[in-house]
Amino acid sequence: MDKNAKIYIAGHRGLVGSAIWNNLLQRGYNNLIGRSHAELDLLDPVAVREFFDRERPDAVVLAAAHVGGIMANSTYRADFIYRNLQIQQNVIGESWRHGVKKLLFLGSTCIYPREAAQPITEDQLLTSPLEYTNEPYAIAKIAGLKLCESFNLQYGTDYIAVMPTNLYGPNDNFHLENSHVLPAMMRKMHLARLLRAGDFAAIRADLMQRPVSRLDAATSTEAEISARLGDFGIYSDRLELWGSGRPLREFLWSEDMADASVHILLNVHFSDLIKDGEPVRNTHINIGTGIELTIAQLAELVRATVGFDGEIRWDKTKPDGTMRKLCDVSKLHSLGWRHKIELPQGVNRLYGWYLANS
Secondary structure, eight states, X not given: OOTTOOEEEETTTSHHHHHHHHHHHHTTOOOEXXXXXXXXXXXXXXXXXXXXXXXXXXXXXXXXXXXXXXXXXXXXXXXXXXXXXXXXXXHHHHHHHTTOSEEEEEOOGGGSBTTOOSSBXXXXXXXSOBOGGGHHHHHHHHHHHHHHHHHHHHHOOOEEEEEEOEEEOTTOOOOTTTOOHHHHHHHHHHHHHHHHXXXXXXXXXXXXXXXXXXXXXXXXXXXXXXXXXXTTTBOXXXXXXXXXXXXXXXXXXXXXXXXXXXXXXXXXXXXXXXXXXXXXXXXXXXXXXXXXXXXXXXXXXXXXXXXXXXXXXXXXXXXXXXXXXXXXXXXXXXXXXXXXXXXXXXXXXXXXXXXXXX
């Protein structure tokens, strides 16, 4: 792709979008376009069409999505399917209507069946039922990758879908109510450590930087703050986490994900993903490390990084989600890319970033 190509990154302020933006800049691609939600509502088809009319990008990276953890996915099921379908329909549809040459669509490995054989190959898509807790989000992402694949087959476009494993890194979402497991666990450990030390000044500062619903950190008493933190399982003597701790998960540093995404955007074409003599399906690409650990092991890693010395309790009345979902990354490796940041190094980097941005 020419270094002067105009590249629109939808979701450029998010975890992955911001990392992709920086990766492209480092590679000498300076003609980048980004719009905040306030500047462009991707749920609004008229606004999206007018944006494409004005900007006419050469390439698009669709990193914008409505995302969250188990609790958010379980509670706001309609939001997760409706908003993601709308975003995808608008951005991918306008990309095609405006002759965009190359598009990269970011999904998630939650698209795979709950009981998929491990490690999960791309060919296991749609072979058995999905995990119930994130089914609406997964269906939306499956629709997005099939939309890309179908445009390629019917209209000869070059739209590629990538399915990253669990991501973490700079600009992560640390919201106590709707973040993913690793950043949520890290912030809870951090607050539990501060609560254990009785450092309410630091707790107030944290809660003012990243507010929690139904709590005014500036005016609430210490007892009120403690009670509200208890709603999230955060206590001075312990931390209560959802589930059994037994599920296995794979984690990828967001800047590694960005590097893989840009590698694919620049070097991989739809024609590279088609197998001769076979029906064209499952042309998406898993992006991950191929390495897993239990959620309980992750908790111990985060505990050591944060310095929390209280008890960890597992609330087995809460859902575990899918018990295991390890990516098979053979296709990714065959395309010339492997991860660089291992999890202990990444967790240490993430906590450093959190402290620097609190």
